[in-house]
Amino acid sequence: MNESPHNTHAQQGIAFLNDGPKKHFIDGNFQPSMSGESIEAFNPATGKRLALLARGRKEDVDAAVSAARKAFEGPWSRFTPHQRATLLMKVVDVLERNYEELATLETLDMGAPLKRTLAMKNVLMQTVTYFSAQALNWSGSTIPNSLPGNFTTLTIKAPLGVVGGIIPWNAPLISMWWIIGGALATGCTAVIKPAEDASLTTLRTAQLLVEAGVPAGVINVVTGLGGEAGEALSAHPDVDRIVFTGSTVTGRKIIQASAVNMKRVQLELGGKSPDIVFADANLDKAVPGAAMGVYNNSGQICTAGTRVFVQRSIHEEFVARLADYSKKIKVGDPFDPDTQLGPLVSEAQLKRVMSYVELGGKEGATLAAGGTRLGGDLANGYYVAPTVFDGVHNDMRIAREEIFGPVLSLITFDTEEEALKLANDTAYGLGGGFWTSNIRTLTKMMNGIKAGKIWVNCWSLNDPAAGFAGYKQSGYGVKGGRDHVEGFLYEKTIYINGD
Ligand code: NAD
Numbered sequence: 001m002n003e004s005p006h007n008t009h010a011q012q013g014i015a016f017l018n019d020g021p022k023k024h025f026i027d028g029n030f031q032p033s034m035s036g037e038s039i040e041a042f043n044p045a046t047g048k049r050l051a052l053l054a055r056g057r058k059e060d061v062d063a064a065v066s067a068a069r070k071a072f073e074g075p076w077s078r079f080t081p082h083q084r085a086t087l088l089m090k091v092v093d094v095l096e097r098n099y100e101e102l103a104t105l106e107t108l109d110m111g112a113p114l115k116r117t118l119a120m121k122n123v124l125m126q127t128v129t130y131f132s133a134q135a136l137n138w139s140g141s142t143i144p145n146s147l148p149g150n151f152t153t154l155t156i157k158a159p160l161g162v163v164g165g166i167i168p169w170n171a172p173l174i175s176m177w178w179i180i181g182g183a184l185a186t187g188c189t190a191v192i193k194p195a196e197d198a199s200l201t202t203l204r205t206a207q208l209l210v211e212a213g214v215p216a217g218v219i220n221v222v223t224g225l226g227g228e229a230g231e232a233l234s235a236h237p238d239v240d241r242i243v244f245t246g247s248t249v250t251g252r253k254i255i256q257a258s259a260v261n262m263k264r265v266q267l268e269l270g271g272k273s274p275d276i277v278f279a280d281a282n283l284d285k286a287v288p289g290a291a292m293g294v295y296n297n298s299g300q301i302c303t304a305g306t307r308v309f310v311q312r313s314i315h316e317e318f319v320a321r322l323a324d325y326s327k328k329i330k331v332g333d334p335f336d337p338d339t340q341l342g343p344l345v346s347e348a349q350l351k352r353v354m355s356y357v358e359l360g361g362k363e364g365a366t367l368a369a370g371g372t373r374l375g376g377d378l379a380n381g382y383y384v385a386p387t388v389f390d391g392v393h394n395d396m397r398i399a400r401e402e403i404f405g406p407v408l409s410l411i412t413f414d415t416e417e418e419a420l421k422l423a424n425d426t427a428y429g430l431g432g433g434f435w436t437s438n439i440r441t442l443t444k445m446m447n448g449i450k451a452g453k454i455w456v457n458c459w460s461l462n463d464p465a466a467g468f469a470g471y472k473q474s475g476y477g478v479k480g481g482r483d484h485v486e487g488f489l490y491e492k493t494i495y496i497n498g499d
Contacts, residue, residue, distance in 0.1 A: 028216025
């Protein structure tokens with residue numbers, strides 16, 4: 001795979017990749033770091049260097065925030081809601097025309113199979129279209145008045161200002177849109193700091209937005225390390241809001257840094273989601289559903305149902321079918337159309353995942369499938385076989401800590417009450433789900449599971465029109481739906497004396 005012709009061909013076909021080191025995108029132009037320093041980005045399928053990225057520091061973030069502030073106060077403030085909605089529809093066109101390039105770039109940068117990144121086109125188009133509609137769909141209200149005299153009381157909504165977006169590497173092509181879409185729909189401007197492991201699609205998208213007619217300075221991108229560019233953005237006194245997707249550890253740091261000017265903060269953090277399989281479930285659906293609920297994107301999905309609880313009476317059959325299914329999954333070259341799972345994003349992530357696999361064995365869990373890094377043709381990339389640990393207890397570290405790799409923990413239960421208690425015994429509250437054909441179980445579980453998103457007899461479905469917020473240490477603030485857009489606005493209450 002190291003020398004896969006598909007991979008080399010894809011890389012050569014992208015002009016954006018081949019025109020030298022990548023720079024920040026500030027005020028409508030690519031600009032180098034003020035320090036002249038760069039960091040390396042690797043292709044996780046081959047372990048080879050893919051690009052050099054500008055290493056952003058405080059001074060680069062200052063320049064980007066200042067461009068965003070200038071655009072917010074200047075030409076962008078004169079765009080009407082209708083003009084912003086129309087602009088977003090133009091963006092849909094431009095993204096559609098350039099989608100193959102964006103999908104290829106995402107695959108080269110973070111390793112998801114091309115088939116998967118191409119299939120994300122619909123999700124992206126629906127998301128941007130949704131934000132176009134939302135540009136026309138927010139408003140204040142008038143308040144029924146009880147004040148003495150001729151008063152009218154009303155509220156108006158206004159865009160917050162400059163929004164900082166900090167995103168992870170697992171799906172940047174979509175993640176960035178929670179910031180860009182909200183900003184374009186409301187009249188805010190943004191500075192985005194993509195993850196150091198996958199920055200390319202964010203940079204290219206920012207350039208395409210200007211091609212579509214988004215004024216310079218409205219969407220800016222500063223690349224670099226979390227502890228440098230990310231920290232500078234979250235602590236910047238002229239940034240009004242931070243929208244963050246990433247780990248709970250970093251989320252805590254962002255809250256602290258944001259205190260400097262009382263920024264509003266929205267956090268989508270980690271998870272250790274429960275997926276409960278009851279004895280009355282349709283196993284033809286539950287086996288692949290539970291498996292892909294973890295393995296999708298090589299396990300690098302925040303809502304992955306990594307703790308699979310299975311009712312004791314079907315445990316033996318379930319584990320046999322799950323192990324069989326897991327062993328048949330094709331892991332390999334992301335450009336091979338038959339590939340289901342690509343590599344993990346980086347060597348660091350590979351080491352982290354393999355250390356958890358080792359830990360699972362030490363904690364007394366038994367491997368029913370996988371547990372290995374893949375070698376042969378795949379030896380230079382960061383590939384891990386889909387892994388099933390059986391005999392897991394909910395208090396083991398592999399059941400409590402987020403692994404962010406294709407590693408599933410099977411935990412046996414007897415009763416509904418026990419399943420619910422175990423499912424909720426976690427520091428997180430991001431996703432959850434269950435498989436059953438019994439309506440009594442359904443209502444009990446959907447009401448009982450403490451998580452921001454619950455899937456019933458399915459997994460991993462998402463709709464931009466449906467809001468979702470983490471619970472407990474999985475974060476706060478709604479992502480998606482109308483409340484997402486509200487997060488980019490503030491409300492003013494106006495009292496008018498008509499006399
Ligand atoms: P991470 O928190 O290390 O990094 C995420 C982003 O934060 C990156 O851009 C990084 O550069 C930046 N960052 C790191 N340190 C920073 C700091 N001190 N100040 C400001 N920014 C900083 O997370 P990761 O390991 O790269 O990504 C995986 C994590 O993201 C997992 O925990 C996963 O669950 C979570 N995630 C959550 C969602 C969600 O919607 N809830 C979606 C995807 C991923």
